Amino acid sequence: MKKLLVFGRRGQLGTALHTFGQSHEQFEIRVLGRPDVDLTDSRSVAALIDTENPDGIINAAAYTAVDDAEQDEENAFRLNATAPHWLAKCAKKRNIPLIHVSTDYVFDGNSETPYRPNDDIAPINTYGRTKLAGEWGCLGTHPDKTYVVRTSWVYSEWGSNFVKTMLKLGETRTELAVVHDQVGSPTYAADLAQACLDMMSQILDGVVDAPGIYHFSNAGTCSWFEFAQEIFKSSESMNLSETTSEKFPRPAKRPQFSKLDVTKFEETFSITTRPWQNALDECLKNLTKIITT
Numbered sequence: 494m495k496k497l498l499v500f501g502r503r504g505q506l507g508t509a510l511h512t513f514g515q516s517h518e519q520f521e522i523r524v525l526g527r528p529d530v531d532l533t534d535s536r537s538v539a540a541l542i543d544t545e546n547p548d549g550i551i552n553a554a555a556y557t558a559v560d561d562a563e564q565d566e567e568n569a570f571r572l573n574a575t576a577p578h579w580l581a582k583c584a585k586k587r588n589i590p591l592i593h594v595s596t597d598y599v600f601d602g603n604s605e606t607p608y609r610p611n612d613d614i615a616p617i618n619t620y621g622r623t624k625l626a627g628e629w630g631c632l633g634t635h636p637d638k639t640y641v642v643r644t645s646w647v648y649s650e651w652g653s654n655f656v657k658t659m660l661k662l663g664e665t666r667t668e669l670a671v672v673h674d675q676v677g678s679p680t681y682a683a684d685l686a687q688a689c690l691d692m693m694s695q696i697l698d699g700v701v702d703a704p705g706i707y708h709f710s711n712a713g714t715c716s717w718f719e720f721a722q723e724i725f726k727s728s729e730s731m732n733l734s735e736t737t738s739e740k741f742p743r744p745a746k747r748p749q750f751s752k753l754d755v756t757k758f759e760e761t762f763s764i765t766t767r768p769w770q771n772a773l774d775e776c777l778k779n780l781t782k783i784i785t786t
């Protein structure tokens with residue numbers, strides 16, 4: 494059985510990977526978090542990778558607090574740029590594949606068509622700049638076996654995310670105004686986790702040998718307002734209204750359009766992404782189970 498080492502244990506993607514790892518037929522999946530290792534401590538990371546002796550690495554850890562990063566660039570850079578660079582060095586030393594997860598926020602959001610992996614990058618906030626530096630660090634260090642997977646609008650049953658925030662607000666409010674001028678694609682963390690495992694499987698089996706940048710999200714596009722409409726579609730008591738980013742200012746600017754074109758991912762790995770509404774239904778059902786058990 495091949496062994497995968499995953500970083501980001503308590504994060505959304507890390508938790509999804511851990512869940513799949515409980516009963517995976519092909520991989521032993523070891524998911525590590527901060528109690529095991531601080532990714533910014535390069536020596537400990539290198540020693541741990543030597544001890545674990547994995548066949549592949551997935552980096553699901555990141556500094557994801559987009560607004561905080563504006564005031565905390567040093568720490569964001571350390572985790573989003575320096576640490577992946579170091580992981581790539583370790584992966585190169587062992588000649589094993591690295592899947593490094595990145596973001597739609599490497600784009601400025603001015604496109605009118607979905608972003609393809611080779612489209613011009615121009616991040617408009619600190620988080621996006623640090624993540625872009627991470628992509629470069631990995632691809633520059635270990636170009637033969639690095640797969641950068643950019644994703645967008647990640648949500649899950651775990652951690653904090655838009656879906657859970659909306660549901661929480663829905664417990665006490667009957668009216669909500671939600672931004673309608675930012676458009677993108679929601680990504681269910683479980684689908685992203687499955688995509689990373691399918692990729693790793695095909696890479697390790699030699700079916701695919703095409704390192705580089707890929708885009709992954711669920712299929713379809715929506716605004717945050719439309720995302721909220723879908724979340725509350727079965728709730729009669731919630732009244733949603735549209736608002737604008739201007740009326741809802743935040744420390745970090747967000748791209749207004751960040752739909753990712755997933756064609757390269759689908760064609761290279763022969764995988765079809767499912768509609769975001771179907772993935773959301775599954776997450777909402779799982780959340781209901783968690784609440785009622």
Ligand SMILES: NC(=O)c1ccc[n+]([C@@H]2O[C@H](COP(=O)([O-])OP(=O)(O)OC[C@H]3O[C@@H](n4cnc5c(N)ncnc54)[C@H](OP(=O)(O)O)[C@@H]3O)[C@@H](O)[C@H]2O)c1
Nearest residue numbers: 501503504505506527531532554555557594596644646647
């Ligand atoms: N969330 C989104 O909407 C979104 C959108 C686009 C791209 N992405 C990308 O998708 C990936 C997964 O995101 P996510 O939402 O699953 O992230 P997340 O839930 O915020 O989890 C991030 C993980 O990073 C870990 N971490 C933080 N500092 C660390 C350190 N010094 N050493 C080791 N681990 C550390 C955290 O560990 P602790 O649990 O110990 O805090 C946490 O497990 C990231 O690369 C992110 O940039 C996310």
